[in-house]
Amino acid sequence: MTIRTEPRRVARPLAPGREVTDALVVAPSQTTAGRARGVAPLRREGPEKLTGEAKYADDLVFPGAWYGATIRSTEAHARLLALDRDDGFDWSAVVLVTAADIPGDNVVSLISDDQPVLVPVGGEIQHHAEPLALLAAADRATLRAASHAIRPRTERLVPVFDPLASEHVFAHYEIGAGDVERGFAEAELVLEGTYRVGHQEQLYIENNAMIAVPRDDGGVTVHGSLQCPYYVHKALKRSLRLSDAQARVVQAETGGGFGGKEEYPSILAIHAALLARRCGRRVRMIYDRHEDIAATTKRHPAVVTHRTGIRRDGTLVAQDIDVVMDGGAYCTLTPVVLSRGALHAGGPYRCPNVRIRARATRTNTPPNGAFRGFGAPQTQFAAETHLNRVAETLDLSPLEIRRRNVYRPGDQTPTGQRLRESVAGEEVLERAAEAAEFERLRERTRRARVARGAAGPGATPLATAHDRTATGIGLALAWHGAGFTGSGEVKLASVVSLELTPAGAIRILTASTEMGQGTKTIFPQLVADALGVPYEAVEIAPQDTAFVPDSGPTVASRTAMVVGGLLLQAAARLRGRVEEATGGAFAETYPAWAAVNGPVRIDQRFEPYPGVHFDDETYRGDAYPAYGWAACVATVEVDLDTGEVSVLDVVAADDVGRVIHPVLAEGQVEGGTLQAVGYATIEEMKLEDGRYLNDRLATYLIPTALDAPRITSILVEAPFSGAPHGAKGVGELPMDVGAPAVVAAIHDAVGVWIHDLPATPERILAALGVTARPEEPGREGTAPAVRAATDAADTAREVREPIRAGTDPRPEARTDPLPLRGPQPEGEPDWPSEDDR
């Protein structure tokens, strides 16, 4: 595929498998023909992955390597008094590392220095499964025996599990525009609601894994499964007191990350390195699934409360939004997750009066961290579900209310950012709705619902004589800031390099990792296109800190946009230099020129996008250089006896700025959509005393091929002029819209709103009044007595926190529309009325 480097001004859809055309949809039944395009290059590392030759961390053989293990806490909050060793065990066969053995700082940190590498004796254990000590042995059996021969002695402390009650605040933000109180005074209707989401596990199929190899210079080389080589590099240097050269980080083939390998590999690398140093041998630390789920980061649980003022015609006039995220026991990336969540909390809608207050607090649960979407899926689930309830109250179509409020070019966001270009919310909305035949199918499901509702007095949507299932269709729309938030990219100042060797090899050097999304394919594709050479002529160097510069972490959907953009700039410089010298086309002249003048290395450093400014102190300005836009229409079937949901079909329209590789871009949309479907329907961590109860793959379920809907992806291109190729990134977009679309479809099927994710059969049956209400997501399973005390605490807290006044988050509180003025809207919904709890 040709990469156009001249951004077009008007968004035009690019249909999968076709030329640019208005015929957008590939029929979902077309599974055999026409979906794969021969034009784009094939995945660069694909053959190795398909033959089993690709080497993931656990596949790497290091003769003589010992095995490492972690001794973890079994309490959520305690003081570590001692590590008692069984005298009967032969300790000469193993090495033990405690906090006292850490040569550098006992800290692993991205933002705040609060998390220890190992809890020291005398220190506080802050969460279940926290690392206390490390062991290594020559064989697994000895290692296992040693693990059982060491017992932490602790003194239990009172844990905090409720993020609403926690007084330790990691971060808080207030974002505002206009005058919210005046907005509510002008509103004809005010609607309130509280929405809750729980933890979600990234569940990459390859567990976290790291192997440390001692170096002759006293340093250490680690080989591991990771997203961000330079995060690991920095962490190793600090805790082991190493120089830049003494710490070397090599990415092994990585079996999925999704944010889960953004930060956690740093502590794992330190652990492996400490053991390797101590025993003077190579040490393998390969987590099994149980340890990986029990100990590593999850998506942040959140409680989001909306109070929205609307005019009768559906125009938003006021949004008052309160976001509380549960950070877990340590700060990790929580402030930036919260920031992104808060900045996206209003959804992609124009509103003159907005107040968004967000805080993240500490609880004695394992730390939460990055997961695809990074705070935005949580807040946009709430925003979209709430907007659908607004539409229902006004008897407006979900499509129509979005048409009336979606951002258009020239609109201003709550941070005062003027959306000048690359604004495609309307486009993706219309494309998805049209392709899914949203209004037509919605009318059909409405009729079916009315027919079921007419079954007679006392009939519930479930109590019907004939139907065993009900079908529903739902819509959601979202925006997603491209790249780092605020001034993040400016601070990162990423560097990429492009090399031309005397032998004529063109080599890309970046720290951007391949974890399935296609980095190793699109980078050579972009550079080859910019240089006018074949794809095969461009090599990509391994992600090894000994060779590649720090091009920043592989996160935030920034790789294609930011790092890809830098490579295009570097390629343009290289091409210019050669062509200036030779007077001929680069492709024709570079081999001979390089033989005489090589090697040449072009370093390209990130420069701020022109006209993009953000003030981190005031939270005013351009929160992101550009936004991607996503719409999703989901069709579900709800079993009327059991409340089980099958998601049958999803149509996703995503504006990615510019499609670089259609197959890979579709792959991102499809994969992200299914993760969102899992988030919406089945994925839930249960906690007891701060411990994840379902910390195995047998109990934490993700969708199988049979659970997966047919997914149709429509790629829309509204280029961003700040990037030379116009790309904005794709990875996180689909994660924002899937869950609210599914929940809207469930409502369309059975007439109840599910406020808490996931929408399990238990929650659906409870909403229908059939069974008792289950636990809130992300919270402790608590005994009735404790629950009563918690409720009392909730009430007390409301007095202290004015924002919660009138938005009682307790289960029994109604959050029905509160008409402030004017008559009730005419044309009541014609499906059975329900208590929306």
Added chain:
Amino acid sequence: MNVRMLVNGAPVEIDVPGMRRLLDVLREDLGLTGTKEGCGEGECGACSVILDGQVVDACLVPVSQADGSTVRTVEGLAPTPGGGAGDRRLDELQQAFLETGGAQCGICTPGMLMAARAYLDAGGGPDEAAIREAIAGNLCRCTGYTKIVEAIARAAAGGAA
């Protein structure tokens, strides 16, 4: 115990504890690391291999049960397994995965390929529902399964699509 197997067409005789997992024998004793471990309890299917024509999770099979059996792993799919640089060959199923984008991070891919190969060898066709059923024991977190189903359907249709 002394275990004899035919692994990817090659006779293997190995002296190992009978309860050693087939997965560990393949990965550690025979160096066939293409077969992956995702959960160790038979939930994810990353360790799927074909044992006497049946797809099994190699993490759940004690090697004593594989004694006298034929085992096929991802390394045994291509006509010239592990072919040298520049001469790597893929079978039509692997080629279909490559072309449709059925492999992303690649960690589920070997197991997925083995489940698909067993389905095709049993005469499975390009029917979407049947393909989804055939790979229901293999979890993928990257693709949403869309392109995996396409790839298997394409291979089932003779790669002509």
